[in-house]
Amino acid sequence: MLHGDVDGQTAMRRANLRRALQLILDAEGEETRAGIARATGLTAATASSLVAELIENRLVVDGARAASTGGKRATTLDVDPAHHLLLVLVLRRADADAALVALDGTAAHREGIAYTPAGRDAAIRDLVERVSERFGPRLLAASVQLPGATDGRIVLESVLLGWKDHPLAEQLEAALQVPVLLVNDVDAEAVAEQIAHRSDAIRRLFLHIGDGIGAAITVDGELTPGAPARVGEIGHVQVVFGDEAVACRCGQRGCLESAASAPAMLGEDFREGMDPDAFAGLVARADPGRLAHGAVALGRVVQLLGAMLDPDEIVIGGAAAGLGEDFLERVRAETRHAPRGTVAASLRAATPGIGAHVGAAQLALISALGVRWNAERFA
Template sequence: MFTTDDALDTQAAVRRANLRRALQLVFQASGTQTRAGIARATGLTAATSSSLVAELIDSRLVVEGEQAVSTGGKRATTLSVDGAHHLILVLVVQPTSAHVALVALDGTALDARTVAYTPATRDRVLDDTVAEAAARFGARLLAVGVQLPGTTDGRTVLESVQLEWQDVPLAERFEAIAGAPVLLLNDVDAEAIAEAGMDETPSGYRLFVHLGGGVGAAVTLDGELAPGPRDRAGEIGHVQVVFGDAARPCRCGQRGCLESAAALGPMLGEDFTDELDLPAVRALVARADQGQIDEGARALARAVKLISALLDPIEVVIGGPATELGPRFLERVREESGYPARGTQQPPIRYADPRVPLSAGAAQAALTAALGVRWSPQQLRAAAAPRP
């Protein structure tokens, strides 16, 4: 909506940039922001600020609320994000099921459900799910965010081993059905975006490592994803970190890959799959060989140490079902990476925030692509609880 290329029209570009700034200020202080507050924060005149707010209200992005507390003069009218009109559809696609969420502009989840399929029926079920939302909500759909395992440039699934997709133009396909812009996002990138979104003022590099059926990583800089030019950043699962007799065979055909030691299958046994719920993962952890888990912690620590020496991240976050490994695993990773290489600083290492909803990263990315703004941590957490 505000992301049109205005390079040939400077006046329109400035107007759109100011609309984004004003809207972000409302997102940051929904329910307390005012026109005067926007004017002060942006340095724009009161008339310009009022004009921007009027356009945002007309676009069903902002709504007026109660009058603010008086500061000595006429009481100003507060502004809030309009959560009653625009919607973001989120699909978290996995091999045999997809989590489907409908998120309002204020971050509140209106609906969340799971649809199941087989590899043979997956395309039809996903197409029908998007078509159902389009038929029900029409022009209210602001954007569609699709989170999936594999590499993507935002438009095409370049490669997904788990889904057995390669060079699939999924965004184009869904756009033809939804009539709204579609953004594809790697699942680990989505988790990293959501984790960064829980920070009020994200700054510096943050390294996010996902441990599940595979191992992946993503880096954010000042809260924004920092992808590589070929959309392959974070593919660390098949970097060799274990050598000699301790190096195990990896499913890729090599030995000693990070994934061969630190993915949850090698640590918890062959019963682990990415689609297990958390209680089932906890049950596997309870009866797992602790030596195997410690071996995975050592392998992960080596990778973290190398990446941290290069990036100097503010912190390292471990996410995915690995958060169920408990405090012992986290302490082992910290201990194994605990002696900083000369001239470096060991970053804090923690598990991902359990309050982050599954659909938050893809929803956040779709919102930013459509409007150029981000939710506050409070709004992001709201996506965990569907509205009654």
């Protein structure tokens, strides 16, 4: 809607529309047409014209009257939460969640499904068809968050889902009739962390520990992709050797996931997105030896990645964030003595309470409209 190949004049118009919409998003109901003119340096007439187009496209609505500054009280502006929706589909090993997210960041609808490997594709197709039938005219874009490497269009490889070179975006676009963006689950979680704990001028290494293990890097608030779209695929790097190495689901032995994934440390009853009370029960019953073994393996990888990437901070998310400070301290103990010539980065748990759909929704919003939410939208 605000993107696409256009001529120079139209491109400038669209850029100004994005600037105006971002200002309205950031102000959370306090922005005015006059404020947009001041912030952008555009004339009042141009600012009013931009707002009129945003309203016509059902992206923005007029709000209440602003506080008086001595003259006629201006009308405030906010994003329109009642029309356009972003579909976020979060795929996991045994289940999936769908969230329909309005432009103000609220989830207008949620539903989940469970599946077996044999029935997964049909279950996902049925879910997408239900969403399309109910919300199709309101859909702006969709993003699919999944465990594995993707270039945004194709699932290059997902060990957990058993897909390789799978054209998922094309398949879902046929059903939804809107653009579909595929997103690695760790990238999405790193984006959500950036929303919740915004620090633009830093390099952050984010690690997710769940059914699998992956990493993502954000620099100055933006994801850093790799040339073949496989940054952070660290779960099947061998880090345990000899008699301590156990078989991994990928067919190798001693992989990081075989020692430090949530199932390896907590048992096979673990599921991504499981009920918090059930997760707490798994943690309470966990074998301390398995937790310690996982922390050592994870610490080795963290130390190596820290030396290579020189991040300002390292953030551990997913299930590991719920294992408590004792687990994190064990990981820190492995990294405390940094290799000569390097400095150990600070290590902390991910910010709690962020919705599982938030990062992928942010990426869908950026892809569709070129704007983004701030943390206050999800406070």
